[in-house]
Amino acid sequence: MKHTKINDLLGGKGLLHEVKAKGWVKTFRNNQFIALNDGSTINNIQCVVDLDKFPAELLKKVHTGAAISVRGTLVESQGAGQNVEIQVEHLKVYGEANPEEYPIQPKKHSLEFLRENAHLRIRTNMFGAIMRVRSVLSYAVHKYFQDNGFFYFNAPIITGSDAEGAGEMFRVTNLDLNNLPRTEEGKIDFKEDFFGKTTNLTVSGQLEAETYAMALGSVYTFGPTFRAENSNTSRHLAEFWMIEPEVAFNNLDDNMDLAEDFIKYVINYVLDKCADDLAFLDKRLQDEEKTKPQAERSEMTLLEKLRFVVDNNFKRVSYTEAVDILRNSKPNKNKKFKYIIDGWGADLQSEHERYLVEKHFKCPVILFDYPAEIKAFYMRMNEDGKTVRAMDILFPGIGEIVGGSQREERYDVLLEKIEKMGIDKEELWWYLDTRKFGTAPHSGFGLGFERLVLFATGMTNIRDVIPFPRTPQNAEF
Amino acid sequence: MKHTKINDLLGGKGLLHEVKAKGWVKTFRNNQFIALNDGSTINNIQCVVDLDKFPAELLKKVHTGAAISVRGTLVESQGAGQNVEIQVEHLKVYGEANPEEYPIQPKKHSLEFLRENAHLRIRTNMFGAIMRVRSVLSYAVHKYFQDNGFFYFNAPIITGSDAEGAGEMFRVTNLDLNNLPRTEEGKIDFKEDFFGKTTNLTVSGQLEAETYAMALGSVYTFGPTFRAENSNTSRHLAEFWMIEPEVAFNNLDDNMDLAEDFIKYVINYVLDKCADDLAFLDKRLQDEEKTKPQAERSEMTLLEKLRFVVDNNFKRVSYTEAVDILRNSKPNKNKKFKYIIDGWGADLQSEHERYLVEKHFKCPVILFDYPAEIKAFYMRMNEDGKTVRAMDILFPGIGEIVGGSQREERYDVLLEKIEKMGIDKEELWWYLDTRKFGTAPHSGFGLGFERLVLFATGMTNIRDVIPFPRTPQNAEF
Secondary structure, three states, X not given: OOOOOHHHHHOOOOOOOEEEEEXXXXXXXXXXXXXXXXXXXXOOEEEEOOHHHOOHHHHOOOOOOOEEEEXXXXXXXXXXXXXXXXXXXXXXXXXXXXXXXXXXXXXXXXXXXXXXXXXXXXXOHHHHHHHHHHHHHHHHHHHHHHHOOOEEOOOOOEEOOOOOOOOOOOEEEOOOHXXXXXXXXXXXXXXXXXXXXXXXXXXXXXXXXXHHHHHHOEEEEEEEEEOOOOOOOOOOOOEEEEEEEEEEOOOHHHHHHHHHHHHHHHHHHHHHHOHHHHHHHXXXXXXXXXXXXXXXXXXXXXXXXXXXXXXXXXEEEXXXXXXXXXHOOHHHHOOOOOOOOOOOOOOOOHHHHHHHHHHHHOOOEEEEEEEHHHOOOOEOEOOOOOEEEEEEEEEOOOEEEEEEEEEOOOHHHHHHHHHHOOOOOXXXXXXXXXXXXXXXXXXXXXXXXXXXXXXXXXXXXXHHOOXXXXXXXXXXX | OOOOOHHHHHOOOOOOOEEEEEEEEEEEEOOOEEEEEOOOOOOOEEEEOOHHHOOHHHHOOOOOOOXXXXXXXXXXXXXXXXXXXXXXXXXXXXXXXXXXXXXXXXXXXXHHHHHHOOOOXXXXXXXXXXXXXHHHHHHHHHHHHHHOOOEEOOOOOEEOOOOOOOOOOOEXXXXXXXXXXXXXXXXXXXXXXXXXXXXXXXXXXXXXHHHHHHHHOEEEEEEEEXXXXXXXXXXXXXXXXXXXXXXXXXXXXXXXXXXXXXXXXXXXXXXXXXXXXXXXXXXXXXXXXXXXXXXXXXXXXXXXXXXXXXXXXXXXXXXXXXXXXXXXXXXXXXXXXXXXXXXXXXXXXXXXXXXXXXXXXXXXXXXXXXXHHHOOOOEOEOOOOOEEEEEEEEEOOOEEEEEEEEEOOOHHHHHHHHHXXXXXXXXXXXXXXXXXXXXOOEEEXXXXXXXXXXXXXXXXXXXXXXXXXXEOOEOOO
């Protein structure tokens, strides 16, 4: 007979009938109660074994981590803590997990230990919960855009362009590094490389997405992007997934509306679909908070934070207003900031963003109209000639989660900017074409998916919300 | 006022009211009828302009490709070919498209010309249709798996492993190629590289997905994969998107059932959701077919082919049976095959696969139980000791669209195979762990997404179903 997912059995599917379940043993208590999990839910099903019915040899194999199949009647449970249980009549062990060797024993493991065992950490309750939330969140991303008339656009991962300047890039090559081909002048001959020129891993699909928005109207990317930056922090990855919507005819206000609506939708979606996993993660965070001094504890639990984001408007503040607030703030006057804000034009640091979000406004904040000098070439210049139509969304505990802008759609203005910033305009011929032929106002933003998962799960290190993190000195598995 | 998507206007939204539409001019006929498209649908909305109401200067700017905004009343159309039209009262031109320079004029362009203008080809009816179908198909992939209890798993793109051997890999590096660091022995010192070792772009996420299936039960990947192979064909890309489900406790029959059910679901989904785009692509293919000699034309139209796949069972045939059929086939006896099949054990070539699918069975075929010698190390050995539980799905016109297997879950058998094939077992320590701890039968497959899009759109060159194709000597845009 076919086995049934434990999530369905716990929902009462097959009650009072013979059912089969397959999964991994979480615990085996008193040689009688197997807590079985198959990953379909964080909850285990209790399988009750009558000691006398099974050979001792077989039961000895039922350790934490063993893969087994059980068959028996699904009945209402007598014990506390579960509604149903399986009265086991048949038991099969597929694979044991020697307790002397199996690293994932039912006890507390450090997050660092689990990172070193990233292939096995998914077998813990915590990582099961995180990765199910990640999966549901990613589906919510697609569902939101598809339900709202967007088309999914796959930006190229290998790119011949390095003009965007969003960060350091990884080189992609097929050349034999031990025997590099040379031109007559002795330079490396990249004509011999796979693509006939130098290529890199993309840092953003935005520029290509713009070409598609100028035909399909509303598009979004959701794919991996890369930064070869030596940032060994809890917020940075060398490889991460990014979501980049781009919408023709949207101005910056529309763009802010879209970003806010989108974030609220996906958070609401996981609140709705991942209640059990979020309840577990909420409790985990509360337990962790209890180990901290009172003053360092969060004011809100994970679930409260998520509901707060869904229920409240994001505060929209211009860069100029934000600088005024910061200049007059206590930590600035008392020189508690590492970087003192003394005038207009400075790039805001993480400490300033956190002050605005966590101390001053106490809610997600959208900053807009930044100085042109500190922003990318493609952002639309305002009438004032010194600010651009950029926006960043700042989240409590996370910092910048979204960066976006209305794009400069005027050919002459864009070209002048490109030349002024010393960017090779020949390389961007195709991008300039979009302004030459049928140009129109348009806007978009980028959202780092892992930062969203961090926020949704209440985790604090970004390495714990992606299956196999890539960071400096680490590409294991 | 807010503008409305043309797809909604054509559905009658705002009928008899003032509406606004924004998009790009397809044609401007008789200085009176603008066919306007915004990418939300392949269909244009007719915008009727009263010549006397607008300055000639303004109307002169309304060329093919120009971006405009129109405001006016949405009325039932008098003319043939459309139900509704906009009687324009206000007209604004955002961006012109000089007919002397704009490459995408309303005439037939060669596919090669369009590939060279991949940033603009999306503005044609054909590529709009293809990319909308691609988007809907990708959503169907997520929807199928999420509705069936699978979790989305993001395999790492940069990998330190090169053990899978699915193909040539691209090197990823951050080293300065002009000044490579050297060890004392004069070798390149990859310890100095970003990840402290050599890294490549992934060829498959399967091995990592298996570690997740052994905890979450059912997982799937859907992400980019890479091959550094110098294959300049209409079926190969250096960068393509792959879907790889992996399911704990599934045997090969379950795996075949899953693949067939999945493919039927996603094809059915686009048949349902992309009727207008598919009707256009169906007609395009019929027009193309008419230029061919009778004997080379397809027996079925695109829509007939898609419905055929949805409505018919895939034929399941063992490798051994297939070899018998091929050995006794006319082209084999008449030496019309380039590679003559004279015995058991040969790898099947594209010509053989096409014969089986297109001539012999005339339907999608699932071949299974291949010789162990020609398949990967991780496939489960059968009792006969010479075949493995592999399966390939072959499609008419496309060839192999799916490759999968039941995985070797027995630690000893797997280790022996790894050693026999000369694979570095130290590198696969984490993969072997999945067999050491709680191992269980499991199966999965890989489906090249672009081949699916090829099939669904009736296109014949894979470069035409991905926005910016990467092939040898080509990484433009």
